[in-house]
Amino acid sequence: MLVLQNELMGDLLSFSEVIEEVENAMIAYEKQEVIVPLRMHIEKGKNTMICMPAWGDHYFANKLVNVFPANRDKNLPVNIGALVLNDAETGEALALMNASKITALRTGALGAIGIKYLTPSDTSSFGLIGCGVMGLHLAAMTCTVRKISTVHYLHRSESGAARLTAFMQSYFPEVAIEASYSSEELLGKTNAVIAATPSPVPVLPDDSRLLKGKCFISIGSFKPSMQELPDEVFKLAGRLFMDSEDARVEPGDCINPVKKGILKETDLLTIGKLITKEASVDVQQTTAYKSAGMAVYDLFVAQAMYERAVQSNKGTQVAF
Structure with missing residues (x-):
């Protein structure tokens, strides 16, 4: 499995490329080419855990993102979590990514x-x-x-x-x-x-x-x-x-x-x-x-990041 850290992820794709991937995801969604279930929310007090799966042609992904508003006062991200990218044909886990960075980039887009x-x-x-x-x-x-x-x-x-x-x-x-x-x-x-x-x-x-x-x-x-x-x-x-x-x-x-x-x-x-x-x-x-x-935006940005990381030999390979 390839592990992509926050700092690395910000350098893999330009802002224009992230925006292009999100637009591609929007088109795929309109054409019903992706499977995107309604995300699941689990709340405890002011904190929320959100489970966000999406399935495309070559990859599927699940993002577990946690929204903890009090983190703002602790100098921590309000949105924090992880995304796992899988091969859509074999189910193999290909990459583990920082969900906060994925969320920030695709939300900006x-x-x-x-x-x-x-x-x-x-x-x-x-x-x-x-x-x-x-x-x-x-x-x-x-x-x-x-x-x-x-x-x-x-x-x-x-x-x-x-x-x-x-x-x-x-x-x-x-x-x-x-x-x-x-x-x-x-x-x-x-x-x-x-x-x-x-x-x-x-x-x-x-x-x-x-x-x-x-x-x-x-x-x-x-x-x-x-x-x-x-x-x-x-x-x-x-x-x-x-x-x-x-x-x-x-x-x-x-x-x-x-x-x-x-x-x-x-x-x-x-x-x-x-x-x-x-x-x-x-x-x-x-x-x-x-x-x-929506999870399909995370999926499209994540798969583009993964492919770029593999091409440029970036990230850390770990046994899983």
């Missing part, structure tokens, strides 16, 4: 794909709410799909601001990183906002005057009790794009607008349909996208 398909091509800035590990990768991936000059972030802590600034300077030193001290201030500076928080309540004001004509992407919510975007976003957008059909029954950002009668079930569409051109959208109007994550 999922957010960037939202920006790519739901904003005008000349978008030059965006707002970021949440400067954790996911937020850092979302910022970098977004700068990969758009020529971004400024990242506006909601300032919550000096440590978060420092992490974001250092991370972005290492990849995009030409991009300005600017703080906003309220969500109202943030909305006044940009027409695209990405939220990556575990907040149970909306992180933006429910005010159409501040929200109209902008793009909103929710990344952080993954339970029915969580909703990052305010109801007014869904009213203005009239539709909500999702990264999978499973999202209909998982995060509050998908469940609540339908439950409240703001949107109909038919108003929820997978963003993959924009890639395959089965659907279209007016990016000059208010747009909304909810990414809840």
Whole structure:
């Protein structure tokens, strides 16, 4: 078995290659070429263990990811776990990977794909709410799909601001990183906002005057009790794009607008349909996208990493 550590994994694929693999996964999902069961959640207190299997043509994978919110105060990743990649023909375990890095990379790509398909091509800035590990990768991936000059972030802590600034300077030193001290201030500076928080309540004001004509992407919510975007976003957008059909029954950002009668079930569409051109959208109007994550994205990124590692003789081989 090949063991791929966190530091190595970040160097195996470029941001563009990760985004390409996630788009390939979206197309395969739309064509029903992969098997992706509904993931299993086990909760104890505020902590959650999630089991995420997916089966493709040549490989299958299972990611066990643990979400421990208190890790933020311990200087540990909130999302932590492992992914096992297997040969789809023999069942042989081929690789063991750090699930935190896989999750961060594919989540960053999922957010960037939202920006790519739901904003005008000349978008030059965006707002970021949440400067954790996911937020850092979302910022970098977004700068990969758009020529971004400024990242506006909601300032919550000096440590978060420092992490974001250092991370972005290492990849995009030409991009300005600017703080906003309220969500109202943030909305006044940009027409695209990405939220990556575990907040149970909306992180933006429910005010159409501040929200109209902008793009909103929710990344952080993954339970029915969580909703990052305010109801007014869904009213203005009239539709909500999702990264999978499973999202209909998982995060509050998908469940609540339908439950409240703001949107109909038919108003929820997978963003993959924009890639395959089965659907279209007016990016000059208010747009909304909810990414809840799905195991097929982990699978496609993991298999590409594994193949690159084998080709370049990277990683550590261990007897299993």
